[in-house]
Amino acid sequence: xxxxxxxxxxxxxxxxxxxxxxxxxxxxxxxxxxxxxxxxxxxxxxxxxxxxxxxxxxxxxxxxxxxxxxxxxxxxxxxxxxxxxxxxxxxxxxxxxxxxxxxxxxxxxxxxxxxxxxxxxxxxxxxxxxxxxxxxxxxxxxxxxxxxxxxxxxxxxxxxxxxxxxxxxxxxxxxxxxxxxxxxxxxxxxxxxxxxxxxxxxxxxxxxxxxxxxxxxxxxxxxxxxxxxxxxxxxxxxxxxxxxxxxxxxxxxxxxxxxxxxxxxxxxxxxxxxxxxxxxxxxxxxxxxxxxxxxxxxxxxxxxxxxxxxxxxxxxxxxxxxxxxxxxxxxxxxxxxxxxxxxxxxxxxxxxxxxxxxxxxxxxxxxxxxxxxxxxx
Amino acid sequence: xxxxxxxxxxxxxxxxxxxxxxxxxxxxxxxxxxxxxxxxxxxxxxxxxxxxxxxxxxxxxxxxxxxxxxxxxxxxxxxxxxxxxxxxxxxxxxxxxxxxxxxxxxxxxxxxxxxxxxxxxxxxxxxxxxxxxxxxxxxxxxxxxxxxxxxxxxxxxxxxxxxxxxxxxxxxxxxxxxxxxxxxxxxxxxxxxxxxxxxxxxxxxxxxxxxxxxxxxxxxxxxxxxxxxxxxxxxxxxxxxxxxxxxxxxxxxxxxxxxxxxxxxxxxxxxxxxxxxxxxxxxxxxxxxxxxxxxxxxxxxxxxxxxxxxxxxxxxxxxxxxxxxxxxxxxxxxxxxxxxxxxxxxxxxxxxxxxxxxxxxxxxxxxxxxxxxxxxx
Numbered sequence: 040x041x042x043x044x045x046x047x048x049x050x051x052x053x054x055x056x057x058x059x060x061x062x063x064x065x066x067x068x069x070x071x072x073x074x075x076x077x078x079x080x081x082x083x084x085x086x087x088x089x090x091x092x093x094x095x096x097x098x099x100x101x102x103x104x105x106x107x108x109x110x111x112x113x114x115x116x117x118x119x120x121x122x123x124x125x126x127x128x129x130x131x132x133x134x135x136x137x138x139x140x141x142x143x144x145x146x147x148x149x150x151x152x153x154x155x156x157x158x159x160x161x162x163x164x165x166x167x168x169x170x171x172x173x174x175x176x177x178x179x180x181x182x183x184x185x186x187x188x189x190x191x192x193x194x195x196x197x198x199x200x201x202x203x204x205x206x207x208x209x210x211x212x213x214x215x216x217x218x219x220x221x222x223x224x225x226x227x228x229x230x231x232x233x234x235x236x237x238x239x240x241x242x243x244x245x246x247x248x249x250x251x252x253x254x255x256x257x258x259x260x261x262x263x264x265x266x267x268x269x270x271x272x273x274x275x276x277x278x279x280x281x282x283x284x285x286x287x288x289x290x291x292x293x294x295x296x297x298x299x300x301x302x303x304x305x306x307x308x309x310x311x312x313x314x315x316x317x318x319x320x321x322x323x324x325x326x327x328x329x330x331x332x333x334x335x336x337x338x339x340x341x342x343x344x345x346x347x348x349x350x351x352x353x354x355x356x357x358x359x360x361x362x363x364x365x366x367x368x369x370x371x372x373x374x375x376x377x378x379x380x381x382x383x384x385x386x387x388x389x390x391x392x393x394x395x396x397x398x399x400x401x402x403x404x405x406x407x408x409x410x411x412x413x414x415x416x
Numbered sequence: 417x418x419x420x421x422x423x424x425x426x427x428x429x430x431x432x433x434x435x436x437x438x439x440x441x442x443x444x445x446x447x448x449x450x451x452x453x454x455x456x457x458x459x460x461x462x463x464x465x466x467x468x469x470x471x472x473x474x475x476x477x478x479x480x481x482x483x484x485x486x487x488x489x490x491x492x493x494x495x496x497x498x499x500x501x502x503x504x505x506x507x508x509x510x511x512x513x514x515x516x517x518x519x520x521x522x523x524x525x526x527x528x529x530x531x532x533x534x535x536x537x538x539x540x541x542x543x544x545x546x547x548x549x550x551x552x553x554x555x556x557x558x559x560x561x562x563x564x565x566x567x568x569x570x571x572x573x574x575x576x577x578x579x580x581x582x583x584x585x586x587x588x589x590x591x592x593x594x595x596x597x598x599x600x601x602x603x604x605x606x607x608x609x610x611x612x613x614x615x616x617x618x619x620x621x622x623x624x625x626x627x628x629x630x631x632x633x634x635x636x637x638x639x640x641x642x643x644x645x646x647x648x649x650x651x652x653x654x655x656x657x658x659x660x661x662x663x664x665x666x667x668x669x670x671x672x673x674x675x676x677x678x679x680x681x682x683x684x685x686x687x688x689x690x691x692x693x694x695x696x697x698x699x700x701x702x703x704x705x706x707x708x709x710x711x712x713x714x715x716x717x718x719x720x721x722x723x724x725x726x727x728x729x730x731x732x733x734x735x736x737x738x739x740x741x742x743x744x745x746x747x748x749x750x751x752x753x754x755x756x757x758x759x760x761x762x763x764x765x766x767x768x769x770x771x772x773x774x775x776x777x778x779x780x781x782x783x784x785x786x787x788x789x790x791x792x793x
Contacts, residue, residue: 225769230734234742277732277765278713279749316692316712335693336655355654357607365611372656388654392602 068201071133072265075306075328075349077382083374083411084132085404086204088310088330089390090125091137095397097124108153109145112138115188122193126201128397129404132384133202133265134193136258138186140208140269143250144217146177158222165217166228171243176250179257186254187261194262205263207255209270209311210247210292211285214240217247226275233284240284248288252295259297259305267308267330268292274313274332282320285311290324308351312389315340322347333388337376349382354403356387359395363402370406379414445578448510449642452683452705452726454759460751460788461509462781463581465687465707466767467502468514472774474501485530486522489515492565499570503578505774506781509761510578510642511570513635515563517585517646520627521594523554535599542594543605548620553627556634563631564638571639582640584632586647586688587624587669588662591617594624603652610661617661625665629672636674636682644685644707645669651690651709659697662688670702685728689766692717699724710765714753726759731780733764736772740779747783756791 066072070084092098101121105111112118122137141159145151150162165171177183194203216222218229233240255266273285293307309321310330321329322344331340331352340350358369370385377383385407391400443449447461469475478498482488489495499514518536522528527539542548554560571580593599595606610617632643650662670684686698687707698706699721708717708729717727735746747762754760762784768777 225734227734227737227769227771230732231737234735234738234746274711277710277730278716280732281711313690313711316716333654334651334658334690339655339693353654355607355657357602357604358611360604360608361611369611392604394604 066199066202066264068132071384072202072303072306074382074384075265075308075351076304077346077349079381080415081412082408082415083383083385085385085407086131086133086135087125087387087391087400087404088135090129090131090135090400091121092391093393094391094395094400095124095128109139109151112142112189113185115185115192118189119192119196122189123196125400126197129401130408131201131404133204134197135204135267136186136190136193136206136263138189138206140206140212140271141216142183142186143177143207143247143254144213146179146182147174147217147250149217159216160221161217164220165214165243166232168239168242171239171246174243174246176246176253179250179254180260183254183257187257190258190261190263202264203262205255205258205266207251207258207266207268207292209268209273209285210244210251210288211273211276212269212271213247213251214243215272217243226272233280237283244284244288248291251292255292256295256297259300263305264301264303265306265308266296267310268326270309270311270314273311278317281311281314281317286317286320286324289326293325306349310351318343328382328384330386331388335388337373337383338378341377341382346382349384350377351384351386353386353388356389356392356395359387359391359399359403361399363399366399366402367406367410370403371410374407374411374414377414381415383414385411443576443579443641445509448761449579449680449683451759451761452642452685452728453681454723454726456758457792458789459785459792460760460762462762462784463508463510463512464502464764464768464777464781465512467508467512467777468498468500469768470770471768471772471777472501472505486516486528489519489566490562492562492569495566496569496573499566500573502777503574506778507785508578508781510581511574512581512644513563513567513570513583513640515566515583517583517589517648518593519560519563520554520584520624520631521590523556523559524551524594524627526594536593537598538594541597542591542620543609545616545619548616548623551620551623553623553630556627556631557637560631560634564634567635567638567640579641580639582632582635582643584628584635584643584645584669586645586650586662587621587628587665588650588653589646589648590624590628591620592649594620603649610657614660621661621665625668628669632669633672633674636677640682641678641680642683642685643673644687645703647686647688647691650688655694658688658691658694663694663697663701666703667701683726687728695720705759705761707763708765712765714750714760715755718754718759723759726761727754728761728763730763730765733766733769733772736764736768736776736780738776740776743776743779744783744787747780748787751784751788751791754791758792760791762788 070080073080074084098121102111105117118137141151215229268289273281306327308328309326312332315335328349328351333353333355447457450457451461475498479488482494495514518528592606645666650658683704685705686703689709692712705726705728710730710732
């Protein structure tokens with residue numbers, strides 16, 4: 040595994056990548072964790088959802104070497120390599136585990152595979168009471184050991200430079216793929232389940248929630264210093280159904296997580312794409328921070344959640360197709376929108392697109408650091 | 417043209433469909449118009465977005481006869497036939513012109529066509545200053561005469577039974593198709609335009625807004641008794657950009673519309689899918705009513721907009737895949753959510769899906785009428 044070396048483009052060596060980490064190692068840059076806990080920072084921390092990804096030529100090269108996407112996820116050395124690639128280029132304030140949100144249903148035996156241009160698919164779907172009863176709750180340390188191996192390898196390679204984020208899909212989001220059998224546009228099958236046979240949906244979501252708790256706690260034990268729950272599809276529900284079938288299970292997960300490890304609080308971030316109408320409810324779920332998608336006004340969001348949670352976000356990922364000055368102006372607008380004070384982690388409002396020029400991602404990240412000092416101290 | 421006859425399923429003859437209408441004809445059922453103006457009604461009026469559509473076997477039969485979708489739109493007799501089909505089955509409180517939202521760019525010469533499974537496409541895209549300068553503002557009465565012929569034919573066939581809704585896509589929504597060249601998932605090209613060269617985007621949107629004003633006024637002159645502006649893609653924008661590039665042009669349109677015709681107010685409905693975070697701004701745009709998608713809490717929406725506008729919506733279209741009792745319970749929940757008083761038009765929160773059983777649409781419509789009396793009078 041090559042870390043901290045030149046990879047191409049505009050590589051950046053981050054000092055001690057190869058140094059072995061231990062639980063007692065001081066974090067050299069803890070801005071991200073401090074901001075999530077609404078503690079003072081010098082400048083606003085920044086990372087990008089999907090920062091280890093196809094927009095980076097070095098990622099595409101590693102993925103080609105790995106063979107396919109799941110082979111990359113299942114190889115701790117290669118998963119570590121791609122996790123670190125964006126940190127070699129940019130002064131990011133956090134690393135995020137490279138993995139897929141569908142590892143849990145895969146470990147439940149549903150047979151995850153990817154078809155070119157089709158997104159993820161499962162060989163088996165989960166639709167009946169018998170299907171749900173037959174689903175195992177995976178033992179994450181054993182059945183998802185490749186994920187934990189990746190977490191440990193990445194923590195060691197990071198050498199305390201920045202914190203490592205672990206993650207999982209939300210129960211609702213995982214359930215949509217498991218019931219529909221893959222990506223969906225209209226979610227008719229799972230919606231019919233929650234509308235017509237809510238008890239079945241609850242049995243399924245309960246099982247997934249238990250699995251997610253065990254999975255995230257295993258990641259935390261393996262070294263994840265914060266965790267994010269990705270609720271990609273909560274926003275397709277009417278409000279009362281969002282609360283009943285998505286948010287309540289995320290709340291259950293938050294309540295079941297290890298919240299202190301290595302002598303530090305392990306912050307939890309909830310991100311519901313399309314959740315801008317439900318921020319008050321989300322702020323009451325026990326998480327430390329909420330991720331905002333790009334449609335939400337961060338000024339209004341901050342007024343709504345008050346000092347209950349930190350906020351993460353929320354530049355439109357499409358802004359990275361604009362010119363450098365435009366990107367800087369938008370970063371300035373969002374920083375001003377959040378305003379002075381603690382509790383802002385800058386991010387995109389959704390994952391970075393594969394067609395983005397890596398130079399523009401650099402402009403974005405640098406702008407956050409350069410322009411945010413005046414809002415702190 | 418066959419109107420008022422039996423078509424199959426559970427047809428319903430609406431009395432005077434074949435009677436010739438005149439401007440002075442009294443509307444037999446004006447609940448829909450009254451509710452849009454927040455006037456008292458006996459029961460809550462209801463219609464369904466995309467009510468003339470593929471879920472109806474009689475629609476599929478007419479479309480097969482027409483040849484293709486645009487041929488159906490361009491034939492006034494056939495467009496009238498499919499407009500009336502749902503009214504023959506169900507006691508709907510309004511008819512909506514059968515047409516496409518992309519008729520304006522087609523009349524501008526962009527060459528609209530449909531590819532199976534691909535959605536609408538244009539032969540030409542609009543991306544440069546020269547492209548925009550070259551775009552004509554169509555004269556709707558002349559260049560979109562087939563739409564006006566359909567409006568007149570439908571009005572005559574309705575015979576004053578229920579009002580006829582005219583419609584247009586919003587300038588932003590039309591611009592997304594014109595710039596991207598068809599449907600889009602990420603809207604990168606038009607977003608780059610608004611972010612990097614906003615003056616180009618404004619020039620384009622200005623031209624489209626003028627075209628929409630002329631188009632809707634021509635529909636009103638031809639007999640449309642209310643109009644709806646469909647902003648299908650406003651919800652993909654960050655708030656400030658929604659206000660600048662979508663809402664402001666809808667506001668301009670509202671200000672340019674004929675608001676009285678045949679001695680009656682012509683109500684205007686704004687519908688932005690994903691617009692639930694911006695209801696206050698939308699309520700200030702001068703329209704009579706706002707359409708809500710299914711994610712928005714109607715109780716909260718009513719509290720937010722107060723008595724400035726009526727509200728239309730907003731059952732999840734996927735609820736029509738559930739059983740009859742579940743559908744009735746959801747109708748009851750939404751009626752209770754709006755509560756007593758004037759200003760509610762019931763609808764789905766988006767178009768009815770082509771896979772819905774027509775019997776379930778009937779359950780929905782009947783439930784609105786049967787369960788809403790207690791909220792009125």
